[in-house]
Amino acid sequence: MSKSECSSDMATNQLEKGIDSELEEANLVDWDGPNDPTNPKNWPKHKKWTHIVIISLLALTTNMAPTMCAPGISGISADLGITSSAVSTLAITLYVLGLAIGPMFMSPVSEVYGRVPVYHAANIIFVAFIIGDALSRNLAQFLVFRFISGCAGGTPMALGGGTIADITTIEQRAVAMALFSMGPLAGPVLGPVIGGFLAASKGWRWTFWLLAILGGFCGISAFVVMSETHPKVILERKTTNLRSDTGNHHLCSTLAGNPLSPRQVLVQVLIRPTVLLFRSPILFVISLYVALVFGVMYLLFTTFSSVFEGQYEFSTSVSGLVYLGLGVSLVASMLIFNILNSRLQSAQSKADGVQQHRPEDRLLPMIWFSPLVSLGLFIYGWTAYYKVHWMVPIVGTAFMGFGAFFVMMPAQLYLIDVFGSQAAASALGANNLLRYIFSTFLPLAGPSMYEALNYGWGNTLLGFLALAFYSTFGSIFIKTDMTRQKSSQYKAIIFDLGNVLFTWDAPKDTSVVPGQFKKMLTSPTWSEYERGKLSEESCYESLAEQLRVDSSEIARSIKQAQQSLITDAAIVSLISEIRALAGHIAIYAMSNISAPAYAALLQTQPEMGIFDGVFPSGYYGTRKPELLFCKKVLREIAVSPDQVILVDDQLENVVSAQSTGMHGIVYTGERALSRRLRNLVLDPVERGREFLRLNAGALDSISETGQVIRENFSQLLIWRRRVIGAWSLLNISRGGSPGTPETFPDDIDTTSIALMIIPADESTANSVLDKISELVNDDGIVNVRMHPSATSNLLRDLQTYFDQTRQRIDPAVCVNVLRLFYTYGRGAALPLTLQWVSDVLEHRAHLHGPRYYPSPEVFLYFVSQLCRFSKKVSRLQLLEKLLADRRKERIQVKADSLSLAMRILACLSVGISQVEQDVRELLAMQCEDGSWEPGSFYRFGSSKVSVGNRGLTTALAIRAVDMYRVTRIPSKSTEQEGFH
Missing domain, CATH: 1.20.1250.20 (MFS general substrate transporter like domains)
Structure with a gap:
């Protein structure tokens, strides 16, 4: 049946599958087979037209x-x-x-x-x-x-x-x-x-x-x-005529509500x-x-x-x-x-x-x-x-x-x-x-x-x-x-109905008080009714006896609860968006609900038509969390369990579904569900790129205190990831052409990154490298800060957030300086700086984070970039081997999204491909708008206030997922998580 067929036809098909309760089936009035001439879809062509x-x-x-x-x-x-x-x-x-x-x-x-x-x-x-x-x-x-x-x-x-x-x-x-x-x-x-x-x-x-x-x-x-x-009115009239002809007042239309x-x-x-x-x-x-x-x-x-x-x-x-x-x-x-x-x-x-x-x-x-x-x-x-x-x-x-x-x-x-x-x-x-x-x-x-x-x-x-x-x-x-084109390999999503798509209120003006009503819905009798083992009349009579109230009060309380149903428009919107963006995914509902209640639901809640199929427990003789119900539904939709997602507000139902091989999501709210489903069924890379495109020119860094930091360092790293596509879309272009030396900041870190990314003539580059060489301390290590007296006017007054009066050293900054020197063929000029970086790595001195970088992942990521020169430099080959050992130690360590992205990229760069769990965690962190949370990138040396950049984290996460897709050996599980 096509996706746009009406919900009454959907109910008819489900009734044809058979109801375990013979009493219910005998009293249900339906079309006389698929070719029933009274069904308007079977009318002659001239009558239709x-x-x-x-x-x-x-x-x-x-x-x-x-x-x-x-x-x-x-x-x-x-x-x-x-x-x-x-x-x-x-x-x-x-x-x-x-x-x-x-x-x-x-x-x-x-x-x-x-x-x-x-x-x-x-x-x-x-x-x-x-x-x-x-x-x-x-x-x-x-x-x-x-x-x-x-x-x-x-x-x-x-x-x-x-x-x-x-x-x-x-x-x-x-x-x-x-x-x-x-x-x-x-x-x-x-x-x-x-x-x-x-x-x-x-x-x-x-x-x-x-x-x-x-x-x-x-x-x-x-x-x-x-x-x-x-169809509902036609079957109601048919039912009325049959009641009159047979005297059976228990007859009920399959579409009655x-x-x-x-x-x-x-x-x-x-x-x-x-x-x-x-x-x-x-x-x-x-x-x-x-x-x-x-x-x-x-x-x-x-x-x-x-x-x-x-x-x-x-x-x-x-x-x-x-x-x-x-x-x-x-x-x-x-x-x-x-x-x-x-x-x-x-x-x-x-x-x-x-x-x-x-x-x-x-x-x-x-x-x-x-x-x-x-x-x-x-x-x-x-x-x-x-x-x-x-x-x-x-x-x-x-x-x-x-x-x-x-x-x-x-x-x-x-x-x-x-x-x-x-x-x-x-x-x-x-x-x-x-x-x-x-x-x-x-x-x-x-x-x-x-x-x-x-x-x-x-x-x-x-x-x-x-x-x-x-x-x-x-x-x-x-x-x-x-x-x-790039969406995941999931083929079906199954939603629960109660407390997910619909909410309801307990009856207030009947003799069945809210506490009794809740007890009634969790009773064995109600469970049998939801399985289709009891008729509506038998169920109400049994519950009336248990609660010591009249059965008419039971019926009235149920009717009031049904009439109080309210559809969550946000869930309807989410389902519609998923259908629009990932049309290959079928949308189903699976609910513990009796056959009469489901028939009523079809008539009072038009949103039921958004589903490609609905599986009420009353039609299958079993209910959640019983494994048999999950297996029957999987057999009906003919989809492999590992390609199905179940959304339910009850943990035991999710656990039951997961034990059959399905992916389960415990529903806690529309916002959290939207994020989880988008991350599972839509392409994370394309969503991230869309975020960067929409926010181009507004990718400023921000401190943990909420201060906007319009620096160039993060912007340069975003550009290096080649996910923006044009200099004009970067914040760095605000102050003028980024291709001129005037825009180089006066700290060594940003200067090094800029000279590796922005084309510079050989004379300018060597002039800058000469100035950096003058900043080596007695240990042979490069200081972080270029003192104003040691710089030309071309290298001054563009970045001021580092301490100008005290000399600082930072291994991560040293790594970026080394990368700059190797880029211009002068790496041999800083042998002691390279040795100190190796010592930091060997003795794990980076684990508490360098002075300006709170996460050790930043240092390891920058080292992995330096090791790209290892094929030409034997000393870097030893550093690369040491990096691989340290990288293995950090796999699956809890981290924010920025650190995870850097860890994945560093691991893959040295041939470590066992990062699937880290990639999973990274994908789960993607926000609803396609971005990733900024994470902590660097911090101010004196105040220790951390600074992050959502654009940089998103760019690195995109690169990490993309690189993992290229280097991994495909598997079913990773294909379903958006790695394909």
């Missing part, structure tokens, strides 16, 4: 209503006493606000009474209040009727997608959705074309009479032809979409882009009359024709979209015919064509401003309409694929809410904007806004494609 055409006509009619009166707005203003241009615009767009609000309440009602009755009722309201508009005698009446007709008119848009999902497969859905989507796109275009002639010949009131006639025709057609498509409480309705229609909108970056950006494009379209709709009547002196009837540019382009875009969608589906198929669908592939047409929105706005705005022939601005609107279709259509399909068919209801609800709010209020700014900026610059501003969102989408597509 009849329904699709009718709901598309309903959508077209109700979407003509916002703009059909636009050409006659001057007549409306005159008759109703409207003097403000903003109020005139509101008279058109207030209907659109109704389109946003009405559907939020129609959808839950359809879950209870079915889709067809809601279609009929809403159409009657629509026609009635459209007639009210036609008969309005003042502005207040007109606006009220306008808003209410909009609330009813939004019903086809709210239910149409669900109806299409009820009767089509994912392969058929794109064509059906394209036809259906012509309503909101072509309706606002066709309306003013007709309305212009009607308003000119019969008056503006006839635009509403025509809408009433069209609505009546569509309503009668729907009443005669349409049948119920909602408890009716929504008022609180659940509020959560479903208002809170859930709003929370999801702001917790899901993908949904927010897409919804904002669609809303902007849709709002701009309505701004054009409401200003076409004034533009063409004012600039080109068109009459009211002729001004309606200018909308045809948009109309023709929308029809053409639908045809092209269908062709492209068919070819994309073919391209996604392997040679064996298996479909390889990726959600981001839905965005490809958007990437290709959405820039036409901006192009169309530029053409329309400037040609209208300069009064170029009227055909040219209409061509501009055609470009805009063509691009708009390829913004809205791919966006809807992408959201359905990412969120799943049921959870997509909330996602699309949020998308529609933002879209219609923009369409209501953005046009109000149109007249003022054009007055302030003129038609040219006003539309140019809108065009640049659209381009800004286009660039965002380009980055989303590239990022998801790259991340998917």
Whole structure:
């Protein structure tokens, strides 16, 4: 079954697997096999398309209503006493606000009474209040009727997608959705074309009479032809008939659920979409882009009359024709979209015919064509401003309409694929809410904007806004494609439901007190009920006897707990993001839940549709933490245990899963889970590089006291790792060109690193080396500080955080000086310095950390870099052997992320590859934004305050993981941890 099939089909498949309880199975009413003709997915093709055409006509009619009166707005203003241009615009767009609000309440009602009755009722309201508009005698009446007709008119848009999902497969859905989507796109275009002639010949009131006639025709057609498509309602009716025929009142539909409480309705229609909108970056950006494009379209709709009547002196009837540019382009875009969608589906198929669908592939047409929105706005705005022939601005609107279709259509399909068919209801609800709010209020700014900026610059501003969102989408597509190519080898994630996706409250107004309720849920009786061994009635009676309460109170307490369920929108957002970035990973749920409770859950919690499959204990005769449950689930999903991740809030369930070979995560909160899952299933190197790209130029060091340190030393080391890609992205470039000697700091450490990285002419380099040679003390060791009197003006006053009055020695600094001297062929000039470094290493004097570097790993890392010259220098070969011994001693010693990265790099450089555990720990430390915590890099000598740099740690961690991938021998375990 495809990922986007509805959750009711998912439940049906699971029921077909068999329930161990014969009593439960005998009383469950399901489809009569996979080819049941009453299942809307099995309807004849002509019946399906009849329904699709009718709901598309309903959508077209109700979407003509916002703009059909636009050409006659001057007549409306005159008759109703409207003097403000903003109020005139509101008279058109207030209907659109109704389109946003009405559907939020129609959808839950359809879950209870079915889709067809809601279609009929809403159409009657629509026609009635459209007639009210036609008969309005003042502005207040007109606006009220306008808003209410909009609330009813939004019903086809709210239910149409669900109806299409009820009767089509994912392969058929794109064509059906394209036809259906012509309503909101072509309706606002066709309306003013007709309305212009009607308003000119019969008056503006006839635009509403025509809408009433069209609505009546569509309503009668729907009443005669349409049948119920909602699977839950169909099976409920079948169950009711069977109860009447057989007298068995224990019969229950497999899709039966408890009716929504008022609180659940509020959560479903208002809170859930709003929370999801702001917790899901993908949904927010897409919804904002669609809303902007849709709002701009309505701004054009409401200003076409004034533009063409004012600039080109068109009459009211002729001004309606200018909308045809948009109309023709929308029809053409639908045809092209269908062709492209068919070819994309073919391209996604392997040679064996298996479909390889990726959600981001839905965005490809958007990437290709959405820039036409901006192009169309530029053409329309400037040609209208300069009064170029009227055909040219209409061509501009055609470009805009063509691009708009390829913004809205791919966006809807992408959201359905990412969120799943049921959870997509909330996602699309949020998308529609933002879209219609923009369409209501953005046009109000149109007249003022054009007055302030003129038609040219006003539309140019809108065009640049659209381009800004286009660039965002380009980055989303590239990022998801790259991340998917490099994502881990895990193939499935299994989530627990209770206390992970859902939270609930204990009942408060029943005779079952919270303590008893908790005891009830942990009782052996409840466990048997969750296994499917007891019927609901037997379970409640047994619990009532144990708790000495009436069984009806048990049932009431359970119902209250079910109605109190709240979905964690952050978890839904996390799952959607993982699906978008790692589409090869299937998402499942596995829960200790009875069959009746699961059926109710499907109906009250649309987010269940985000899963590719759900495994309720009541359908399998076993429950967590029993190993049998894990084994049955693994057998069902047909994935090797070591490629599966289980997320559960109970430790014993995680331990049980891990004993079968699965990777387990104990859920402690969304933030910690997000970090763990990202680190397991997404590519750590690409995430780290993305962090560096996004924060380029802002990678300052910071002390443990919070002070920002804008030094060059860390910046130079980041550049050395070659993960930034351009000098201009480094902070070091702030003070001028880093390639000139003027930017060399006056401490030897930074000077040495700079001269090894920044190209310098031989004369300058040797001059600096000569000055450093003068700083050797009586022991033959280089001092840390270049005294100002010993330096030229080129080497002074760039770094001041070392003590200027006292001589200091530090073995790590000496190592960097040695590297500089060997780089320029003068390593033999500092034999005693090299000997002292060897002595420090041999006698483990580095373990407490040098003066300026608190971690011994920094010293060992710098030594490993020095040993790269060992092939040419025999004395360094002895140092390399000693380093290898000391490196082995440090493997798996607890350390921060910076020290781990340096340790891994140093080990690999001397041929030590047994660092898998250190790499695992390093990967686990990656932050949600792709970076690694700064760690302690160096410290001030006197105060001992440590300084770290998140950019440097991230750059070294990226290099460590990359280098490990290249040098290791592949194994299953490491491939799954992101090492591949």
